[in-house]
Amino acid sequence: MVISEKHDHPVRNDSADVDVKNGIIQEGKVQEGKADAALDFLRAEDTVGAVEVDEKTLVRKIDWMIMPLMWAAYNLQYLDKVLINYASVMGLLSDTNMRTNEFSDLTLAFYVTYLFFELPTGFLMQRLPTAKYLGLNVTLWGLMTTLNCTAKNFGGLMTLRVLLGCFESSIAPALILITSMWYKRNEQPKRMGTWYLGTGTASIMGALVAYGLLFYTSDKFKSWQIMFLIFGVITIVVGICIIIFLPDNPMTSKLTHAEKVLAIERLRENRTGIENKHFKWPQFVEIFRDPQTYLIIIIVASMNISNAAVSSFTSLIIKNIGFTTKETELLNIPNGAVSIVSILAASYTASRYDQRCLCVVASLTIGLLGGCLLAFSPKDMKAAQLAGNYLTQVIGSALPILYSLAGANAAGHTKKVTMNAILLMSFCLGNILGPITFRTEDEPNYIPAKIALVITVAVAIIFTFVLRYYYIWENRRRDKRHEGEVHQENSEFLDLTDRQNREFRYKV
Secondary structure, three states, X not given: OEOXXXXXXXXXXXXXXXXXXXXXXXXXXXXXXXXXXXXXXXXXXXXXXXXXXXHHHHHHHHHHHHHHHHHHHXXXXXXXXXXXXXXXXXXXXXXXXXXXXXXXXXXXXXXXXXXXXXXHHHHHHHXXXXXXXXXXXXXXXXXXXXXXXXXXXXXXXXXHHXXXXXXXXXXXXHHHHHHHHHXXXXXXXXXXHHHHOHHHHHHHHHHHHHHHHOOOOOOOOOHHHHHHHHHHHHHHHHHHHHHHHOOOOHHHOOOOHHHHHHHHHOOHHHOOOOOOOOOOHHXXXXXXXXXXXXXXXXXXXXXXXXXXXXXXXXXXXXXXXXXXXXXXXXXXXXXXXXXXXXXXXXXXXXXXXXXXXXXXXXXXXXXXXXXXXXXXXXXXXXXXXXXXXXXXXXXXXXXXXXXXXXXXXXXXXXXXHHHHHHHHHHHHHHHHHHHHOOOHHHOOOOXXXXXXXXXXXXXXXXXXXXXXXXXXHHHHHHHHHOOOOOOOOOHXXXXXXXXXXXXXXXXX
């Protein structure tokens, strides 16, 4: 690809009224700091000369620069969050004198804190260097994971779970934001699927380590204490690496100057911008006036009621089917394999065919089948029960596609940050409601919880179709209303929202 020669980025005098009102354009000129940081970079830097830069080579370089760290962070956040799942059948409950209801409360507390901190962490993420802020939070939650090995009772575990939720609340919004800073909209599902693979790899790693520690026989430490210590220290190391090596944005990365310019220019077609450190109240308010916001809330919250069963109660479900503790830990391994395969398939298909909503429906439908097997197959049919448990893992593969949907269809940096926060708050809401369905009086089969899984996934499927129809309708309306309209110079980097930018079209 050829990098174009330097120009002054003129702006049409008939720019949209909203641009002038928000102070982006005054006297026909883009004001410093009001537009996207990418436009400020292009205006300030020398881009004279036609420099040949191969785009595919650049994308591979970007992949190797940021994807391993993003995968490692997401892998560890999922693992650190669900270590308590493995510990539950390694003696944690008896060693700390907990009952099932109290164990459910630990899961509940994590997601309540996670939800509460989403908006504050979104605000801080916009104001502070994104990667540095993420790395600090990874380091701190690694410390909380490590300290779990010192907990002696329910109160100590509860305190650490609350703090873990506080620090982990930054992970998904940060990774969605970073992905949208570096990749085109059609590239995003595959990349988000790549770092989201951490859920599957974490399941395998956790199950293998937990199984190995079951053979530990010393009385000095409990096996579950060693597990928390190992993964906590690893997380702290990864957090420090993120602070040092992960770039905050393309403009401040270690790419060559020509590569930076191309990395920015190739994202014009996204029309979602890269970064703006100014918090804009009109964009914050707009997110609550946007119909897509409420449809995404319903879909994400509904599908993630089942996520609580998948992430925190899988070991108990498998064990209650009729397996021993060691068999349970080994049978957790296929959960990760199913998760990996389904994530790869869903993210590849969404990128290949540019059909996000239909891929979400496909994943949820397979998960719905799994929920039906768990809820309605006879207790003595172990194979059907176990198959149902594995098929519910496919539900999680819909989440990175929804991440990419929000990343592609919310423009304007403040609106993007807020949308990410709301999406993760919805994720938390589902996970808060999920543990409530697992009650002590329903042991050992937890039939009401399994039926709730079936109903909520069905609701998510219905509203995904509604969201897709809304996007199609809105795109057609815009095509008809703005047919023949002239392109506004640099509208891609004026930090306009998807509703302000007349040229924006939604991905379905």
